[in-house]
Amino acid sequence: MVRRNKKIKIIETAEKLFADKGFDGTSVRDIADEAGINVAMISYYFGSKEKLLEALFTYRAEDTTVKLEGMLKNKEQSPMEKVNMLIEYYIEKFHNQSSFHKIMSREQVTIKHSATSELIHRFKKHNQQLIKELIQEGQKSGDFVKNIDIPILMATLIGTVSHIVTTQHFYREINNQQDMPDEQFQKMMKKKLNTHFKFIFKAILTNEA
Amino acid sequence: MVRRNKKIKIIETAEKLFADKGFDGTSVRDIADEAGINVAMISYYFGSKEKLLEALFTYRAEDTTVKLEGMLKNKEQSPMEKVNMLIEYYIEKFHNQSSFHKIMSREQVTIKHSATSELIHRFKKHNQQLIKELIQEGQKSGDFVKNIDIPILMATLIGTVSHIVTTQHFYREINNQQDMPDEQFQKMMKKKLNTHFKFIFKAILTNEA
DNA sequence: AAAAAAATTAAACAAATGTTTGATTAGTTT
DNA sequence: AAACTAATCAAACATTTGTTTAATTTTTTT
Numbered sequence: 001m002v003r004r005n006k007k008i009k010i011i012e013t014a015e016k017l018f019a020d021k022g023f024d025g026t027s028v029r030d031i032a033d034e035a036g037i038n039v040a041m042i043s044y045y046f047g048s049k050e051k052l053l054e055a056l057f058t059y060r061a062e063d064t065t066v067k068l069e070g071m072l073k074n075k076e077q078s079p080m081e082k083v084n085m086l087i088e089y090y091i092e093k094f095h096n097q098s099s100f101h102k103i104m105s106r107e108q109v110t111i112k113h114s115a116t117s118e119l120i121h122r123f124k125k126h127n128q129q130l131i132k133e134l135i136q137e138g139q140k141s142g143d144f145v146k147n148i149d150i151p152i153l154m155a156t157l158i159g160t161v162s163h164i165v166t167t168q169h170f171y172r173e174i175n176n177q178q179d180m181p182d183e184q185f186q187k188m189m190k191k192k193l194n195t196h197f198k199f200i201f202k203a204i205l206t207n208e209a
Numbered sequence: 210m211v212r213r214n215k216k217i218k219i220i221e222t223a224e225k226l227f228a229d230k231g232f233d234g235t236s237v238r239d240i241a242d243e244a245g246i247n248v249a250m251i252s253y254y255f256g257s258k259e260k261l262l263e264a265l266f267t268y269r270a271e272d273t274t275v276k277l278e279g280m281l282k283n284k285e286q287s288p289m290e291k292v293n294m295l296i297e298y299y300i301e302k303f304h305n306q307s308s309f310h311k312i313m314s315r316e317q318v319t320i321k322h323s324a325t326s327e328l329i330h331r332f333k334k335h336n337q338q339l340i341k342e343l344i345q346e347g348q349k350s351g352d353f354v355k356n357i358d359i360p361i362l363m364a365t366l367i368g369t370v371s372h373i374v375t376t377q378h379f380y381r382e383i384n385n386q387q388d389m390p391d392e393q394f395q396k397m398m399k400k401k402l403n404t405h406f407k408f409i410f411k412a413i414l415t416n417e418a
Numbered sequence: 419a420a421a422a423a424a425a426t427t428a429a430a431c432a433a434a435t436g437t438t439t440g441a442t443t444a445g446t447t448t
Numbered sequence: 449a450a451a452c453t454a455a456t457c458a459a460a461c462a463t464t465t466g467t468t469t470a471a472t473t474t475t476t477t478t
Contacts, residue, residue, distance in 0.1 A: 156365065
């Protein structure tokens, strides 16, 4: 295995374990065992456990902003079409990278001044700015109403999808869907969330239900 | 200090630290130092660190279900009035017990078979059931439309409020409100969330915006 | 006031933690 | 093929972890 592949193997193993047991709840030996490597390799490749987390965040967050930017700067679609794309994108992203988002949601709650917190913060601020521009564009063109609380609206989308993705096992048990295959459950959930949020966003952005 | 007060002092100190640094990120010595007691007292009173967490959950979750039940079983109000009370209650609860909810949101993400997970699960299932009954009551009386996805609707309320409460420091920084006093910020946020969710719930439950 | 029970303490315990060391092996360059 | 660099490993390192012990002090009961 070449160097890059081995680093990625470690990152992805750490991602799974951090997601399930938390950063502090996962030891470097857990990661090493699961990835089938020697513990020393983590320090050797990343410097420390903390920096491994940083590497994970960089690895995952890297292309998100780029994709979001490419999507929203596209001139072809109407503001409402872009909003719907945004909804689809977030739902898809949270589901496809659920482990990463579990870690992120935990890290956001935790108060500490780390490089990772700094990364999350920049990441969120930048994405929020992009979306703000989209909404304002729609307001200028008359597609959307005035007086939209953008941070609250975004918190609704992100908070809800994050909550459902991170507490999926609870959700399934409460609604007696433990036996449903993972893939089927996620497909159903994505569909439900899409309908739900397209309705909500339309209602809020245009005052039509 | 009498026994009960001292136990509560430990529980509340642990609550603060668990919220800020996570369960695994907080050592029993951190708690002892902060509470001004000897480390051994934690084992003496609670048996273990894990059981201290259990005690914390019991301590906090105890009256919630009772309050919710008392509120929803009240015959005086209309279904929509009850829904609005429910919204107010959740927003108030998450803000007033933000430390507790930070811990809870982290614990929900973590996969482990502990007494605490069991507690959370029973707690959530029971509350969900109460709300389901309320919505169905409104559907029977003709106040609410059919085809309401109750779990998704509740996830929207809980997920969003939880997201805002747990990531408050991010939210404030992103929106340049770091200098606003805590109390003022929370008052503003509660008001915004109330308006927001009363609008959303009305739109979804009655198809009117 | 004596006896019993409960609370508190510093110290010790073994296990687990993240990281480093120094030696060995594998791979690449000269 | 020799020299050099990179990768891998088991072992050791110093801390920190949650918990227990055994002695002492405080409080309650008799």
